[in-house]
Amino acid sequence: MSFRKRGVVVPQSGSTNSSSPPPGSANKPTQTQAPPGTRPSPLDGRxxxxxxxxxxxxxxxxxxxxxxxxxxxxxxxxxxxxxxxxxxxxxxxxxxxxxxxxxxxxxxxxxxxxxxxxLDDDDGRRKKKAADEDKMKIAWRYERLGEFGAGVGGARDRNVPQVTSATTSAPVFCHDFDxxxxxxxxxxxxxxxxxxxxxxxxxxxxxxxxxxxxxxxxxxxxxxxxxxxxxxxxxxxxxxxxxxxxxxxxxxxxxxxxxxxxxxxxxxxxxxxxxxxxxxxxxxxxxxxxxxxxxxxxxxxxxxxxxxxxxxxxxxxxxxxxxxxxxxxxxxxxxxxxxxxxxxxxxxxxxxxxxxxxxxxxxxxxxxxxxxxSLPPVEADGEAQQGGLEGDDGKKATKVDLEF
Amino acid sequence: MASKIPPLLEPYLALPPEASLILLTNVLGASTNWLVLRFLHSTLATSSNSLEVHPEDETKVVFVSFLRDFAFWKDNARRLGLDLEKHAAKKSFAFVDGLSGLFLPKQQRPAVGPGETVLSSPSLTNVSEAILKAIQDVRGSSGAKGNVLLVVDQLDLLLAVAGNQVGAVNLEEMLAGLREEVHSAIITVSADHPLVSALQTPLETNHASFLVNIAHQADFIMGLRLLDSGTATDVSGVVRVTIGDQVAEDDDFRRKIDERELLYFVAGDGGVRVFERGQ
CATH class of the missing domain: 3.40.50.300 (P-loop containing nucleotide triphosphate hydrolases)
Known part of the structure; x- marks a missing residue:
């Protein structure tokens, strides 16, 4: 019984909560069409x-x-x-x-x-990379949804696939090299x-x-x-x-x-x-x-x-x-x-x-x-500039101070 | 339709008088492509739209491009609502492709559509024969004396790639020969600083002498350049209109146009806005 119930619930939540399978499957044809290492331009699709x-x-x-x-x-x-x-x-x-x-x-x-x-050995780097890719992916999905799914998907729906896509292996457009x-x-x-x-x-x-x-x-x-x-x-x-x-x-x-x-x-x-x-x-x-x-x-x-x-x-x-x-x-x-x-x-x-x-x-x-x-902040009078610097990136300025 | 043409440029883009020569100059980063498209549009679209014009009197265009292929021009003309292929099928437009076949091995020559010719050799006799044939084709066998406008994009390429075999004089002769056959001609040439002022190598001297000669023959010159004061987000460049020596003061044509300097902005979608400084 419990098995059955779950079986009923899961697809529902899958479709309402994440709605990731439909966009995923909708994306697939375009992704297989495009040769590896290419993607359409967000401006004109070339x-x-x-x-x-x-x-x-x-x-x-x-x-x-x-x-x-x-x-x-x-x-x-x-x-x-x-x-x-x-x-x-x-x-x-x-x-x-x-x-x-x-x-x-x-x-x-x-x-x-x-x-x-x-190699993404250190964790911070991997996280950052994943975040970068996510950011990019949101942009891409956004683009695609904007084209033919504008009426269906709200802003919340668009956010969901991003969570799943972090684990799926989407083709990488630009690799990191060492x-x-x-x-x-x-x-x-x-x-x-x-x-x-x-x-x-x-x-x-x-x-x-x-x-x-x-x-x-x-x-x-x-x-x-x-x-x-x-x-x-x-x-x-x-x-x-x-x-x-x-x-x-x-x-x-x-x-x-x-x-x-x-x-x-x-x-x-x-x-x-x-x-x-x-x-x-x-x-x-x-x-x-x-x-x-x-x-x-x-x-x-x-x-x-x-x-x-x-x-x-x-x-x-x-x-x-x-x-x-x-x-x-x-x-x-x-x-x-x-x-x-x-x-x-x-x-x-x-x-x-x-x-x-x-x-x-x-x-x-x-x-x-x-x-x-951008010119780097002048380090000699870092203290004098601190007030001004804190406006846009205060964190950096304080770090400079801690160093000295 | 009229909105596609910037109002301030309308008098310049109208069909020039007989035997006139218009020179468009460009520099790296300020290309004349949008202006050439406006010339094509104002010539072809207006002549096909007005009903009073007798079909034999309509203006036809022979367009020679040495740096860009037909796909590029078709694509961007379509954004202006101008279907070059349709005009080619109607024989009111012919394209001479100076890019695709000029320096490629023979088997690479692409298939050509109607009204399209691919140049296969950079020799001047070959080029001029191909262009003359295209002119004859659009004029038709009936011998109707329709107006044919010749537009040549980056004619200076022939000078640059030919090395020592072609001099500025040869190219001018070829152009003079072609001009005899057409109503008027529009030529685009690069006027970058290194090409006109260095005068060290044969490439530079030839280019400068060709450009200066054409400039003196031209009825008017539209020189495109970048903004002198650096880049701006809402200005693409400056268009400077200079009237040639040969246009007399009391000429009918002279009264319609005057010398001025305008700013232009090409938007991402290809739309162009032309305005005066401070507007």
Whole structure:
């Protein structure tokens, strides 16, 4: 009897209390439709994929990810390689999501240095991560409910699935990586390394500069894209484009590099639901004041510039304080162009995020974190500022005081 | 329908007089795409809406785009209520795709719909032949002297990718040849600072000389740039209208338009608001 009663009660409570099965089952078709590692943009529903860096995803004009069919150009001045790290996160995310990753211009050794998946061993971190995911999930469900369940679900109903979803394994859009680990590549690997058409030749002959060194790239990508089913997601990563360490000098001939980028753009547009690209370029060698760099930017959908602070300017805090405070920014990030947003007309707008000065910080575990730049409180007169600081984050200010 | 066109821009977007050339310049972050769409809309939508116009007199558009594919333009034109495919089927619109097939291997060429041509070689003779054919196609075999408006998006790409084989003069010649065949032409060119002021490499000198030459030929120039004082949340950029040397003061056309500088804002849904400073 008791068994039966429970049997009656449980489904009822399940449907009224949580109502999680209906949304869960309603979500399933869309989730199986979308290839792994993609989700629809909250703005216009086009599929986006993660760059492997959460804060970069959130920067891309409200699409919460890099929209498929778009390219991103990361420029970096100086001798640091923050851009290369971003690129490695992008590739690692692709490997984990089982996307087909094409790394152009570098030998295979590059792929052995990808950051490994971060382990959630300490509890606080896991909680935080779960909370992050929940937050994201609420947003997504909210979006979906808003579309076709607006009349049915109240605010309370929307809150419920979140509790259950913490335990279910929803596909992760953006993974956490740990820079101190190395990603174990699956075998067979889904990464393709394509080197330049022209290898440094040992016979002392001048290379034929009229042949584009990029032809192999385009041929490889075109063949790969046309030979895979339309649900396969491809990622193209090009580290240090036009760096003399990897490319012959005549690769910077506009007719070679710009034709290649134009062809790449054509491929991106031809496969708008399959392909994304991330390119890094060293700015010190190709300054933004040159026409060539400007054309490279014009041929890219998104252009971000990393301007790292000189090493001496980065404040290194004492180890005790560093754990409690946010880490100091290591450089500024300038947004010159964002995918889709600037193609339509762009400018300011609340979605562009370009109103704030953005700073970035790279740490072993959190990866690259991009956030609005704010000057740290002056520590010397912390007491004097305490009253003012308590207004927005008083907790932090008191912690500073306790330290001293 | 009229609300789709910002009222302040209406006199500029109206069909320009015969043999005129309009230059639209853009910079990184301030693209001319929305303005090109407004030109297409004001040309195609008004000519198909007004009933008095004789079908043979309606304005037709040949649109060449070197940086964007047809899907992008179709998609954004639809938001304005302009169905480019329908116009293509009616032969009042033709699209010449300078992106998809220019530098891709042969088997990658996409299938083309009606009124669509894909350029397969960046050589100027090839490009100009394809555009001329598209002009002839929309004009039709009857030889009706309909007005054909030629819109070329980022013609400067040909200059940039061709290396040393194409100079600014060659491109200008090609453009002059095309202009002979059409009623008027609208060209968009990048006018970023590094492209017009560096003048170090052949790429930069060619670009600058092409841009300056076109600017002097143009009847009027609409230059888009970012706000000088930094980004704002409700302003996307500045549009500066400059009237060319060739438009005489007493001209009928000259009376309709004047030189001014306006602000514009492109909203997330693609809607555009144009206003004066301080409004």
């Amino acid at each position: 599929l986006t994929t993660s760059t492997g860096t959460r804060s970069l995803d959130s920067l891309l004009a409200g699409h919460s990810g890099l929209a498929l069919g778009n390219s991103l150009l990361i420029e970096e001045s100086g001798t640091t390689d923050f851009g290369g790290t971003l690129l490695k996160y992008y590739v690692a995310e692709g490997v984990v999501q089982k996307h087909v990753v094409h790394v152009l211009g570098v030998p295979e050794g590059w792929g052995r240095e990808l950051p490994g998946l971060g 820079l101190s680990k190395r990603l174990i590549l699956p075998s067979p690997s889904n990464m393709h390394f394509v080197t330049l058409s022209v290898q440094p030749n040992l016979s002392f002959k001048d290379p034929d500069t009229s042949v584009s060194p990029f032809t192999k790239f385009i041929q490889h990508l075109a063949a790969q894209l046309s030979n895979t089913p339309p649900t396969t997601i491809h990622r193209v990563a090009i580290p240090s484009l036009l760096s003399p360490a990897l490319y012959p000098s005549y690769a910077s001939n506009p007719s070679h590099i710009l034709q290649f980028l134009h062809g790449l753009r054509a491929l991106l547009r031809k496969y708008p639901t399959q392909l994304t690209t991330l390119i890094t370029i060293p700015l010190s060698l190709h300054p933004r004041t040159t026409g060539l760099t400007r054309w490279i930017e014009l041929l890219s959908d998104g252009v971000l510039e990393l301007a790292p602070f000189p090493a001496s300017a980065v404040v290194i805090k004492p180890s005790g304080a560093a754990t409690e405070h946010e880490e100091p920014p290591q450089g500024m990030l300038k947004i010159h162009r964002l995918p889709i947003f600037h193609e339509k007309g762009g400018g300011g707008g609340e979605n562009s995020g370009s109103g704030d000065d953005m700073a970035f910080n790279l740490s072993r575990r959190k990866g690259m974190v991009i956030k609005p730049y």
